Amino acid sequence: MNLYRCFLVIFLTFTSCTLLEVNCKSDSYKRKDVVVVGGGIAGMAAARRLLKEGNLAVKVLEAQKTRYGGRIWTYREGARGVRGVDVDIGASFLNTKAKNNSLIKMAEEFELDTASSGNLQIHFVEKNGEKKVYFGDNATDLYTEVFKLVIKALDSVKKEGVDRPVIDVMLEALDFTYETDEQKYDKNIVKAVITSLPVAVLHNFSSLLYRIENDFGWDKIVLDGMGALLDRIVAGSGTELPVKIELNKVVRNIKIDSDRKKVLIRTVDRKQIVADAVIVALPIGVLQNKNVIFEPDLPAKKKKALQDIGLGYNTKVVVGFDKAFWPKDVGTFNVFSELASYGFLQTWTNAYRLSGNPFLIGNIFSSEAKLWESKPKKLKELVIEVLSELFGAELVKAHEIKTFIHSNWSTDEFILGSVSYPKTGNTPEMWTALQEPICPYIYFAGAYTETVSHVDSLHGAYNSGVRAAEQYINRVCKKSKESKKKQKKQPKEDAKKVKKMKSSKGQKTKEEL
Template identity: 40%
Template sequence: MTVTYFSVLDMERIFVQLCLLLLMFSTEVSKSDSPHQPKEVLVIGGGISGLAAARKLVNHPSQLYDVTVLEARKERYGGRVWTSRKLFKKPIGAETDLGATWINSKEKDNPILAITRKGEIETKTSGPIQLHVPEAGKIFTGDEANKIFTEVFSMMQSAVDRVKATGIDVPLQKAVEDEITRHTFQGDRAIITSILRNHQAVTKADYSAMFFDPVKLFGWNTVVVDGFDQVLDAIVSGLGTEKPLSVSLNQVVRQIHINSDKKKVIVRTKDLTQVEADLVIVAVPVGVLRNEALLFDPVLPGEWYKAMKELGVYQSQKVIVGFSEVFWPTDIGVFTMTTPEGQEPFIQTWFNMQNLVGMPFLIGTLYDEAAVSMEQTPVEELKQQVIKVLGKLFGEDLVSQYNMTTLVRSQWTSDPFTLGSGAYPRTGNVAGIWDTLSPPVCPYIYFAGEHTSLDGMIGAHGAYNSGIRAAEQIINGRCERELKRKQKTKEEKEKKNKKKEDKSPKKDEL
């Protein structure tokens, strides 16, 4: 027998080598088999829906998600939330908001209001509305104005209820006209019908009455005093102990490619770079998706493209004007006026910023054709149009005494990263559209954005909630459950077929 003796030095060397081998083995296990390895998630689009999704994942206590937001714009995130501070001499207030401005205070559990409270961000309510009827030389305020708008709301609700009762969709425009013919007016018929016919949803010939909710129109009376971008900054920077989000600007995504062999998503950008991830959340505006500016490889299911094309895309713009001094009533929050029948409405409604931020600014809103043409109107011509409209409201002689110091406008229609202002339900749409647009295309692609749900088409809080929904689909294992369900269905089908084969009579062997 041969006996081998080891020195103390040899024993130490062997011990070190064994430790190294164990360390290498444990490292490989952690890389490949550990259930706690973070998933790489890319959020395509840094609007409020994408940022909400990223925040939800980053805040998850498991810390299982490594999230990066890819935003196409070079200078900012936020999408259609844009506080344009660079375009103003004293950019300190809500008068710089060219995108989202108003928060619906009547919306139950509004997440935007929750953020402002948690972040101690100041908000204010707009104040009372004043209705002008220039053709009749009348002005209504207080209870008189409230009575008129209450009747308008009642008629719109009645028109929608009648359509829903029949179960047959018609354009909201037709539903309102039918209601006008049958309604017993309490107030001035001409004024009420003018307000109804010039409502931005009613003016669209194909807006669905079945999916229109008048209740969602009321409660938009709160602004973030120092600009809506404070809400975005709170989401990105984090509140309390929340970690900041990782947002990468100037990332124009052109293609989302699924590599099935590697089980990875490859995101390719305009500058020919590519990034790998385990999952992606597509939070891109409906106008961009409909324009197919973002390509999917392989292509998404045909019903997804069909649903996307069936939605309507609306246009809205803002015009922000400032003057040397205030010449309008400072105790009124909103000025609106009727438009004579047959005349194209142009900036009927103006919001008073003086009583909110102490600055002599008014914000006007435009919709559809007027919004589109406004983008192409030369600045000096647009100034004259604004002066003319304000002259109808407050008197030409009065307005002519004051100098317009500022005029800034949004351009969401031509903006390549929005190509419109948002989505709306068209006549004939069915609820199945959102059943198609809201679920993920498993196992890699998830969707967020106001267009992905009917409830999402109600402003910033609707878009925000769609991002939360997409993140929860990931956290709750939506695709994993779907895969198990399909596998179970497949196994049951195979088992059933096998039983049929076993029961079928066999031919005698020769």
Template identity: 40%
Template sequence: MDFMPIGFIYPERWKCLWCICVVEMENILFWTCLLLLVYRTDVCKADTAHKPKEVLVIGGGISGLAAARKLVNHPSQMFDVTVLEARKERYGGRVWTNRKLFKKPLGAETDLGALWINSKVKDNPILAITRKGELETKVSGPIQLHVPEADKIFKGDEANKIFTEVFSIMQSAVDKVKATGVDIPLQKAVEDEISGHSFQGDRAIITSILRNHNAVSKPDYSTVHFDPVKQFGWNTIVVDGYDQVLDAIVSGLGSELPLSISLNQIVRQIKIDSKKKKVIVRTKDLNQVSADLVIVAVPVGVLRSEAVLFEPVLPKEWYKAVKELGVYDSQKVIVGFSEAFWPSDAGVFTMTTPEGEEPFIQTWFNMQNLIDRPFLVGSLYDGAAINLEQTPIEELKELVIKTLGKLFGGEDLVRQYNLTTIVRSQWTGDPFSMGSGAYPRTGNGEDLWETLSSPVCPYIYFAGDYTSLDGMVGAHGSYNTGIRAAEQILNGRCERELKRQQKRKEEKEKNRRQKG
């Protein structure tokens, strides 16, 4: 007649007490023990219901990291989040502070990806991180406009007047097209505006700036989805490098827990196991891991290449939307000299390119002015950016010297100084980027981003610049798409959608019965 509990099990997180009884059938203690067993089982079921959801974030760029941080920070602590990043040596995606190729680097001069923060954006989350993390930032300083073919340099108010007129023409072109309700390429909209514009400044100079703008130069960039305001305000750098922002997100600020990141995880397949209600993620090395939910945060170029396969396949409208977007190419060239020979009072140097001539690194950013180091960072787009990756390094050096000679007094002057460093990005050929980002093409409708930003319920969510029109305007836009994806999970987006589907199904069945 003994009542003998013989086992207690305490799993790592959720403590469930099981009572196993050995009693004689006729003893009243049997019924007491049975009640206790039922009670403990109910408690354990309640505990199991609160088991953390396992979430895999595919892609360790800034959008994926933002999503992971949002879930990990949730006060319920009900999410076990792991970020799977394809690269072997780093996370961050197209945010890359590559100090390895520089001698005694500080940081900002080695940023081969994201470099600038737009200080004009209200509630910019990147600026908020720099403030909370006490990261030093600096503003670029004034712009100088060089017109080599006319041997002119515009500074201060003169330069500001020219760029103000450029902005005015762009804004007027956009407003007129929006008023018609019919989208056309931005290139055509600007050309139409130029033809009827009464120029206050030099027509040739202003026209050259407009035609070589990276958005205007694309033959299919949407006018109705172009916002000139978002093109201005990119004037702030993180002195020690943009990766300091990433590290703050990953390691956590204040009492935040660090994120869990697994490198060298090249995801090839995302499969839904409906019976187990799990997502199976398979990698290139034939490993697999399961989760309750997945956030896909890989670049649009990778998705368009179908390097990641979905089983079952995603809805047709999703694939169609991904294919309809534009993908642009951009690169950076970082050059260092024995000492600075360029003006110290300007933050940005930009120059015009005569009509019919292929532009090559029109804009250079003055690192000497920002961090007191003799470096210039040049940027270029599209065809020139693609060609850059294939250009032999010695040929690239000559092109850089020739270009800087146009800006700063001739090639002979530039050659007097020792070119100590030349480093370039290669985002187009990078298999984990396949381009630099997405842009809206002529004719893209709002429903496109509704499709790309919506989860494929109940298991798959999406983050990345391509999932939002606002996401295409820099790192802060991509970051916000990660926050949105996490909020969709936290707010029960899929649970609500499934309930709506079930209700519609029930109503349809009810109507069928009534008609029958």
């Protein structure tokens, strides 16, 4: 009988889908339309997973006019003769310590060249201009001391059970430690390292929810750029269909039409798309800014979670010179000075070691990222000043800057931020609320729906897309509804059993009498 049904379905659907697209295991053979809103890696992961089911028509709506990818952007148009790693102005590192990191496995399957981030060199510039340089074991030992102090501070917070910003907890621990013991490193150097950490520069990062171990392992780089990995996901492999993407589709309204049992997606170009379900994979900044109107409004718990979690900023600066004049074998340069402090241009990746091209890539974390994105001329001046502190003013001045690019994640209207993170007072339940669908029509993906204990991650974003797709595929809404019905039905059945037992006991008593 099952075989007969499958042949019947194939015959009825042959004009609209191929034999491979028919899912004989499904309870319903009617082709469903699913729209993914947001073309970042979370949205692409969701689309790719949905397409594997075969009986779904899937398309992705992306607001950007010329590209997809969200905060993945390998900007090859920014310079000639470059490799992807030279111009990755978005996400660029994969975490090797993360359990079952699907993206690393994919990079291997797609035969993309990867490399480690390499060794570290630290430059500490004092106010009088004197410099101390740490590299090799000395650099490793310095960071080891810092992380020991941070772990000790976090343990004390967990014992107290009172949430406070990570930066406050770490600096208190630093003051206490240096009052009681002799230390291997100068207090000012240790403080400079502490205040450069992403969790320190992000406002109000929760010390109770932070897990320092999640911030280790960011040392795998895709040499052709992270965009190359995303392109492979979009294109598919083997017999997989490519993801259908529509650019320049700015979604402004998502409405549930209960009468038709459909969801309506409306764009600013006055078009409306009717679908059976939608996966919302928009950046957290866009949702916090309320750029999309939901009808009916989002549940109170979800709205509160979206507004209360932390939103951080990060700007990448790509500087290409006529020639590499810095130590070519160093992977990362860290600089601590009066100017390069609290996340401002303190970390520089040496692209030359990876590609052979004379490029350095710097980072600006925290609210200053938003400020300097709108002042490129002044930013360039400060970049030269920081690099002069690193390598010497005369050396920097002797070489011409051929390429100067910076990202605009904080001011891009379709991104409006860089990272999500847990703020003081947040609870794990907030992330549960973020993952819950609005049954059975709207599902949610994005790194901010996965991250509870640290700054969001690329693999977290990818996993969130897969999870949202599987929520739809596995009919979690239907199962949830059936479970609620069962829970409501159970007390009535229990009451009937008790009544029957009492009745039976009463009859027995009469017989005995």
